[in-house]
Amino acid sequence: xxxxxxxLSSILLSAALVGCAQQEASPQPEVAAETIDLxxxxxxxxxxxxxxxxxxxxxxxxxxxAVKSGDIEEAKALxxxxxxxxxxxxxxxxxxxxxxxxxxxxxxxxxxAGQGEEEWSGYHKIEYGLxxxxxxxxxxEIADQLLTDTKELRARVETVEVTPDLMMxxxxxxxxxxxxxxxxxxxxIFSHTDLYDxxxxxxxxxKIFRILEPEITAKDEALTDSLETKFDALYTLLDNYRxxxxxxxxxxxxxxxxxxxxxxxxxxxxxxxxxxGIIME
Amino acid sequence: MTSTDExxxxxxxxxxxxxxxxxxxxxxxxxxxxxxxxxxxxFGFDILDDDQTAENxxxxxxxxxxxxxxxxxxxxxxxxxxxxxxxxSELQDLFxxxxxxxxxxxxGEQLEEVSQGVFxxxxxxxxxxxxxxxxxxxxxxxxPSLFDNKKLGLSGIKPTELNDLPHFPQDQLDEKIxxxxxxxxxxxxxxxxxxxxxxxxxxxASGKVTLKWTQTGFTxxxxxxxxxxxxRNLFAFKDGTVNPDTKSTTDMKEVVWVQPDESKSxxxxxxxLVVRKIQMHLETWDRTSLQGQEATFGRHRDSGAPIGxxxxxxxxxxxxxxxxxxxxxxxxxxxxxxRTVKDQIMRRGFSYSSGLVDExxxxxxxxxxxxxxxxxxQFINIQNAMGRVDKxxxxxxxxxxxxxxxxPGIQKGSYIGEKFFNTY
Numbered sequence: 001x002x003x004x005x006x007x008l009s010s011i012l013l014s015a016a017l018v019g020c021a022q023q024e025a026s027p028q029p030e031v032a033a034e035t036i037d038l039x040x041x042x043x044x045x046x047x048x049x050x051x052x053x054x055x056x057x058x059x060x061x062x063x064x065x066a067v068k069s070g071d072i073e074e075a076k077a078l079x080x081x082x083x084x085x086x087x088x089x090x091x092x093x094x095x096x097x098x099x100x101x102x103x104x105x106x107x108x109x110x111x112x113a114g115q116g117e118e119e120w121s122g123y124h125k126i127e128y129g130l131x132x133x134x135x136x137x138x139x140x141e142i143a144d145q146l147l148t149d150t151k152e153l154r155a156r157v158e159t160v161e162v163t164p165d166l167m168m169x170x171x172x173x174x175x176x177x178x179x180x181x182x183x184x185x186x187x188x189i190f191s192h193t194d195l196y197d198x199x200x201x202x203x204x205x206x207k208i209f210r211i212l213e214p215e216i217t218a219k220d221e222a223l224t225d226s227l228e229t230k231f232d233a234l235y236t237l238l239d240n241y242r243x244x245x246x247x248x249x250x251x252x253x254x255x256x257x258x259x260x261x262x263x264x265x266x267x268x269x270x271x272x273x274x275x276x277g278i279i280m281e
Numbered sequence: 282m283t284s285t286d287e288x289x290x291x292x293x294x295x296x297x298x299x300x301x302x303x304x305x306x307x308x309x310x311x312x313x314x315x316x317x318x319x320x321x322x323x324f325g326f327d328i329l330d331d332d333q334t335a336e337n338x339x340x341x342x343x344x345x346x347x348x349x350x351x352x353x354x355x356x357x358x359x360x361x362x363x364x365x366x367x368x369x370s371e372l373q374d375l376f377x378x379x380x381x382x383x384x385x386x387x388x389g390e391q392l393e394e395v396s397q398g399v400f401x402x403x404x405x406x407x408x409x410x411x412x413x414x415x416x417x418x419x420x421x422x423x424x425p426s427l428f429d430n431k432k433l434g435l436s437g438i439k440p441t442e443l444n445d446l447p448h449f450p451q452d453q454l455d456e457k458i459x460x461x462x463x464x465x466x467x468x469x470x471x472x473x474x475x476x477x478x479x480x481x482x483x484x485x486a487s488g489k490v491t492l493k494w495t496q497t498g499f500t501x502x503x504x505x506x507x508x509x510x511x512x513r514n515l516f517a518f519k520d521g522t523v524n525p526d527t528k529s530t531t532d533m534k535e536v537v538w539v540q541p542d543e544s545k546s547x548x549x550x551x552x553x554l555v556v557r558k559i560q561m562h563l564e565t566w567d568r569t570s571l572q573g574q575e576a577t578f579g580r581h582r583d584s585g586a587p588i589g590x591x592x593x594x595x596x597x598x599x600x601x602x603x604x605x606x607x608x609x610x611x612x613x614x615x616x617x618x619x620r621t622v623k624d625q626i627m628r629r630g631f632s633y634s635s636g637l638v639d640e641x642x643x644x645x646x647x648x649x650x651x652x653x654x655x656x657x658x659q660f661i662n663i664q665n666a667m668g669r670v671d672k673x674x675x676x677x678x679x680x681x682x683x684x685x686x687x688x689p690g691i692q693k694g695s696y697i698g699e700k701f702f703n704t705y
Contacts (some may be wrong), residue, residue, distance in 0.1 A: 165400070168400065226488065229488075230488065264491050267487070268365075268487055268488045271484070271487035271488065272487075272488075274401065274402045275401050275402075276401075277398065277399075277400025277401040278398065278400070278401055280398070280400040281397070281398040281400055281401070
């Protein structure tokens with residue numbers, strides 16, 4: 001979950017930059033007047049987000065059913081998998097300031113917003129029940145609400161206005177999410193399934209890169225090469241922590257050296273990723 | 282250097298930093314002219330000039346690197362890096378890419394004068410905007426581990442004297458703040474300028490290097506009628522009284538600069554940097570009587586004079602005895618022990634303060650000891666002499682350590698470490 005509103009319009013951003021620029025006779029940065037047509041890319045991304053949301057609803061349905069039928073082990077197994085669909089499409093999923101916290105708030109987020117624990121709902125609340133209390137009892141209503149919220153999110157995704165800026169900012173933002181909460185184990189403090197979210201965030205960023213890749217290559221081939229290499233390096237590193245077919249080791253098994261390595265690989269990917277904006281210039 | 286890097290460097294270069302190329306000396310150099318001024322390129326990297334009109338500026342180019350015998354500044358940001366590059370040519374490209382950036386930084390310029398686009402992050406992190414060059418110096422060195430990296434194929438040009446420092450008595454070294462493949466020492470009279478320099482050099486090298494450890498340091502030089510005095514360390518004693526004279530070419534040749542045939546040829550006019558992070562136990566020191574403090578150093582605290590003498594620069598006389606027949610300067614004092622060694626080094630240390638030691642809640646403060654010498658053995662001999670007996674050991678603990686071979690100075694048109702790469 002993000003603390004600040006996600007969508008910062010590029011107009012506001014440009015205005016702020018111009019306002020801060022040094023008062024010299026030098027030319028101001030040009031506010032992108034000529035924008036390239038990225039409608040195909042934007043449509044492709046929206047389609048991807050909707051696919052992910054469809055899966056998210058289906059997996060959440062299975063998850064909430066397991067919770068309601070009291071099958072703790074099944075619920076625990078489904079939890080990280082279902083969340084990956086949400087994490088992959090986070091730039092879109094997060095667009096709704098009311099729904100996002102209802103689905104994805106951590107206890108720390110709720111407290112930070114000055115709310116009481118009773119207002120806490122969604123995935124992480126059930127995570128607490130499953131891993132700390134080792135029960136599903138008393139979580140039936142939360143599960144129902146979660147499924148309702150998830151379906152509403154799916155319905156509302158149709159209305160999101162996807163822009164190239166949202167995509168590029170979103171890609172960087174997905175990695176920032178990894179840097180600030182997944183790498184520290186703060187996202188999944190009870191289940192320690194942070195590496196699932198980690199993998200999903202990176203895949204979400206890669207999807208955006210893949211959609212924009214032809215444009216990027218046309219503008220700067222070296223940037224594409226660099227992104228390829230850095231994505232590869234990060235996935236290779238993550239593969240070291242896989243267990244079974246779709247699983248990852250618990251965050252608690254990572255040593256400080258492991259997280260440092262992962263963090264470094266994320267940062268090295270983040271730099272070229274932040275350069276994707278050149279296609280707009 | 283990636284092609285994006287080159288593009289933005291080409292875009293805007295101030296007129297004053299444009300290299301004026303004349304005559305035949307410019308072989309292999311092509312000038313790219315544009316409306317905004319030009320930038321010379323040689324063998325795939327950019328050549329910028331020292332801007333003599335910049336305020337509080339130290340020159341980048343010269344026979345020796347700056348930040349060694351140039352005036353001590355009040356701040357340092359020292360960074361030890363490990364390389365991620367996997368070939369010698371990538372390493373070479375890294376130093377080529379850094380060269381024009383270092384010139385710009387030392388000119389007090391931003392890496393990009395005006396942000397070029399709003400959809401990408403600014404090229405310069407920007408926190409030094411509006412500040413002048415602040416006597417920034419950026420000194421580059423390479424550590425023993427760089428030569429041991431088989432992928433780089435540098436083992437043949439490793440100087441025999443470049444090795445990790447041996448274990449000294451009382452060492453409590455933490456591997457996490459020791460060693461490193463490359464060091465960047467950024468000194469400036471403004472802490473933000475020093476930090477900005479390292480931050481931007483490391484950022485520009487994203488994917489090629491990774492930070493291993495860093496340390497900030499500070500020092501304040503008292504002045505009497507504009508004359509600089511010896512700075513004091515956190516124990517309040519003057520530090521660096523017996524330094525060789527940086528103005529004396531003879532002294533510097535004897536102590537600091539590697540002379541032809543004294544090492545690998547690429548080290549000629551270079552030097553070795555030794556860095557030690559030395560925690561000083563301020564709490565116990567502050568409980569020590571003045572007499573005890575002075576006996577530890579062998580000097581008077583206020584004047585800096587050897588015990589029994591009046592002035593800081595009075596000769597240290599180990600035979601001088603007090604009324605009861607005991608030597609004025611205890612034999613286990615810092616000064617007495619230092620005198621038993623013939624070797625000299627050039628100290629350019631800083632104090633540091635980095636919060637508290639987690640386990641004890643004590644100050645994590647002390648000395649970021651930096652010395653330059655033409656052979657690390659000079660430092661080793663001195664440190665061994667201090668050894669177990671140095672009274673000061675009771676109050677200090679060596680926590681971090683590093684030794685780096687600092688390249689000779691860079692000539693305009695060349696790049697950092699060119700001789701190093703051209704040895705083959």
